[in-house]
Amino acid sequence: MGRCYAILRQVIEAWQAKDIDGVLSHMADDIVWHYAAPALPPVRGKAGARKLLDRFHGDMHAIQWRIFAHAEAGDRLFIEGVDDYRTSDGNRVAAPYAGVLEFRGDLIVGWRDYVDLGVMAQQKAGEPLSTQVESLLDRPLAE
Numbered sequence: 001m002g003r004c005y006a007i008l009r010q011v012i013e014a015w016q017a018k019d020i021d022g023v024l025s026h027m028a029d030d031i032v033w034h035y036a037a038p039a040l041p042p043v044r045g046k047a048g049a050r051k052l053l054d055r056f057h058g059d060m061h062a063i064q065w066r067i068f069a070h071a072e073a074g075d076r077l078f079i080e081g082v083d084d085y086r087t088s089d090g091n092r093v094a095a096p097y098a099g100v101l102e103f104r105g106d107l108i109v110g111w112r113d114y115v116d117l118g119v120m121a122q123q124k125a126g127e128p129l130s131t132q133v134e135s136l137l138d139r140p141l142a143e
Contacts, residue, residue, distance in 0.1 A: 001143065004077035004103050005070050011108075016063045020053045028107040037112045060085045067142045075103040082137055083115075093123040096136040 001009075007026055014022030024046055027033075033043045035052060043052050064084040071078045077100070084094040095115050102110035119133065129137075 002070075002072040002077070003106075004072050004075070004101065005142075007103070007106060007108070008067070008070075008077060008079070008101065012065050012067070015053075015065060018057060018063075020050065020057060023053060024050060026106070026108055028104055028109045031108060032110050034112040036115050036117050039117050059088050061088065062086045068139050070142050077101040077103070084137070087124055089126070091124055091126045092129065093120055094129055094133055094137055095120045095123070096133060 011023055011026050014020075014026075027046055027049055029046050031044070031046060031049055033049055033052070034040070035043060043049055062085055065081065066084065067079055067081040069080040079099045079101070080097075081099070082094055082096045084092070086092055097113050097115035099111065099113040101108050101112075119130070123129065
């Protein structure tokens with residue numbers, strides 16, 4: 001397991017435990033986080049990241065954030081995964097995505113997630129997972 005991926009595993013464990021401070025401890029003060037690039041403007045700085053995480057925290061339950069593939073190139077980590085959770089209304093959201101994380105030392109300074117917000121909105125509204133989403137979920141996990 002590479003250094004960058006090991007750090008991401010710690011971020012995932014903290015998020016699944018709903019430990020926002022634990023997640024933020026792996027981010028640089030000047031992080032630039034594109035949660036849904038290029039659909040939304042980036043969140044800048046730890047204070048902005050905290051606001052985003054606080055917003056997510058209340059409506060994400062039974063979090064099963066999974067990584068299917070990853071590769072490291074220098075201080076960059078490329079990942080393919082799924083954010084899979086239940087909303088407060090009990091709806092399942094399973095959003096396949098690809099992402100790129102940039103590190104400075106052991107801290108994340110750049111984070112870009114590429115995700116289909118339309119698919120997420122449909123699922124949050126209670127629509128069942130599509131066949132194409134289902135087919136992306138049942139794959140071996142990365143080590």
